[in-house]
């Protein structure tokens with residue numbers, strides 16, 4: 091035992107720990123840097139960069155570290171690069187760690203739900219803004235455990251540097267054991283030293299995970315997670331989370347403020363409204379739009395004009411191309427042929443008709459003001475309701491923090507969600523999430539609003555609250571809207587015009603009441619009768 095303690099505190103071995111840490115530090119720092127570059131190359135739109143990064147990954151992941159160490163120390167001098175043993179070890183470790191770290195970065199980025207990326211693009215976020223504020227913060231949370239693993243494995247791998255005479259812990263332990271023959275005590279002490287190092291790495295990983303855990307919003311809750319044996323004391327007087335933080339769909343605290351659910355002013359004079367709309371300028375124009383996915387033609391020479399202030403309901407069977415049309419209008423999707431004009435501009439093309447890059451396209455979307463509400467809400471999962479609304483105003487429209495939050499609170503109040511401002515999306519019901527999404531899209535005062543089946547992912551009892559908000563926008567705000575929906579009564583009540591799509595083409599369109607009550611096309615008639623038969627409650631408003 092005495093010998094064991096003697097080796098544990100022996101300066102010769104403790105200095106070995108220092109060298110182990112230096113080699114590991116060099117390897118990890120270089121690996122993180124190179125891994126970041128490799129991941130960016132692999133995610134890039136340029137296939138050549140991706141191919142180079144992949145080739146590097148195959149080579150360095152597929153060859154033993156020990157060979158790479160020997161190469162860095164013994165082979166590089168033959169081409170005039172002479173490195174010290176520790177630098178060669180750091181270089182080889184970095185080159186070896188990089189592809190593993192790159193895969194961690196890449197999978198972290200890929201793990202962020204694509205819907206959020208699309209929502210960010212639709213809000214006018216450039217790729218840089220998206221990466222900094224939406225994808226990066228979520229990807230980092232996913233990557234921490236894997237990066238912790240990589241740190242532990244780099245620490246252990248550093249022992250291989252002994253083959254190129256780096257005086258790290260393993261080499262010093264072996265040398266000491268060879269001279270003293272006290273194998274057991276020395277290797278036991280050195281094993282314990284490694285355990286302390288890897289344990290510290292695991293501890294740091296845990297602390298980072300807890301600090302980044304969005305479900306632990308207070309210092310007390312974080313400390314209680316780190317010190318479970320003190321949980322009772324620490325959480326005795328918690329900073330109470332608002333009760334509604336944990337409210338579930340339709341639960342208490344989810345009552346609409348009275349200013350939101352109020353009777354609609356009846357749309358009485360449709361003819362007068364139609365006459366006014368006929369004189370308004372066209373704000374969305376789609377001409378001969380054609381799009382295919384592989385052999386499947388999804389939009390087949392579609393023409394559509396929407397005037398300022400007009401509300402158009404897109405109806406049609408599943409797969410008829412409604413969502414694709416909306417995505418094309420916002421240029422979230424490329425198309426094969428045809429033209430799309432929004433707000434008098436060819437969104438996504440410059441004056442000479444050349445396609446804009448992602449950054450310029452994002453800026454143009456923000457400038458024209460085309461908002462989009464998605465079927466699956468697509469809220470940013472790591473941000474509260476308030477941040478979901480205020481963030482894009484700051485990052486895209488350059489509002490100050492105070493102004494953005496003020497505007498966000500106004501909009502949340504408007505959709506009846508002031509009391510959920512600090513809640514994360516996953517703590518809200520589907521209906522609440524969709525109302526936050528509507529507040530988010532309204533915040534920069536868009537000129538055109540595209541709504542892609544905004545209620546189809548909701549439980550029937552939550553449909554009404556979302557429709558009510560949309561109804562108010564249509565009736566009271568005079569917003570130009572194109573809504574893809576299956577809510578027939580809602581469409582009749584709110585839309586000026588119904589456009590019926592089948593197989594990517596418009597087969598019937600006209601004043602909402604006329605098309606819905608007296609369809610002329612047999613396809614429209616069949617669809618309407620099936621909808622009425624299959625889901626009378628939904629077809630009749632979802633309430």
Ligand SMILES: Nc1ncnc2c1ncn2[C@@H]1O[C@H](COP(=O)(O)OP(=O)(O)OP(=O)(O)O)[C@@H](O)[C@H]1O
Pocket residue numbers: 383388406407408409410411412413414415543574
């Ligand atoms: N990214 C894609 N890749 C391949 N096919 C796609 C893609 N997106 C849509 N499609 C296909 O295009 C067709 C039209 O899809 P779209 O989502 O536009 O229809 P929809 O009318 O909105 O349907 P729903 O009412 O079910 O949402 C469908 O057959 C769909 O499978």
